[in-house]
Amino acid sequence: MTDSSAPSDRYCRGMATRRAVLGDKHVDRAESNTTEFDQPFQELITEAAWGHVWSRPALxxxxxxxxxxxxxxxxxxxxxxxxxxxxxxxxxxxxxxxxxxxxxxxxxxxxxxxxxxxxxxxxxxxxxxxxxxxx
The missing domain is CATH 1.20.1290.10 (AhpD-like)
Structure with missing residues (x-):
């Protein structure tokens, strides 16, 4: 995360879903390639796409x-x-x-x-x- 606070619940849920769907190997590679420049984007997709949308129970x-x-x-x-x-x-x-x-x-x-x-x-x-x- 960009600040010193702990990751949000949505971020943690998103990371778990992201790993379940894409696999640890893919996510670890993406995480290792993250820079200061794209860190906010990685947080956004982890929270919004994976933690909110992909983690919803309806589908x-x-x-x-x-x-x-x-x-x-x-x-x-x-x-x-x-x-x-x-x-x-x-x-x-x-x-x-x-x-x-x-x-x-x-x-x-x-x-x-x-x-x-x-x-x-x-x-x-x-x-x-x-x-x-x-x-």
């Missing part, structure tokens, strides 16, 4: 994962799409779930966005399968 992590992948694909956020496809190993979203989400992207956000996200998902699946971690 499961699987459902949030599916929605997140579709939104990121629609916005053309390639690195984030890949990261969240990898995270499905922790959220329970299946390859079928991802395919269905990307079909929705094709209709509601455009075929090129879905086509590109499908290419990214296939690359991630190949990496996962090569590492022996596939479904």
């Amino acid at each position: 499961t992590k699987r459902e949030r994962s599916i929605v997140t992948i579709a939104l990121l694909a629609a916005l053309g956020q390639d690195e984030e799409v890949a990261m969240h496809v990898r995270a499905t190993a922790n959220t329970g979203a299946t390859r079928e779930d991802i395919r269905e989400a990307l079909l929705h992207v094709a209709i509601y956000a455009g075929v090129p966005a879905a086509n590109h996200a499908i290419k990214i998902a296939k690359q991630v699946f190949c990496e996962i399968d090569a590492a022996g971690q596939g479904e």
Whole structure:
């Protein structure tokens, strides 16, 4: 945290959720790359995205994962799409779930966005399968 106070409950909840979804290895790498410049941003996403939105009980992590992948694909956020496809190993979203989400992207956000996200998902699946971690 940027000041000397202890982290907020929302930050702690967010960090636990972030680690549960993305995995310790990813979060540790992100934390080790944090600088004074982006520390406030890291705190913001940990509290707001992970501590507030991802930690809400109305949707499961699987459902949030599916929605997140579709939104990121629609916005053309390639690195984030890949990261969240990898995270499905922790959220329970299946390859079928991802395919269905990307079909929705094709209709509601455009075929090129879905086509590109499908290419990214296939690359991630190949990496996962090569590492022996596939479904």
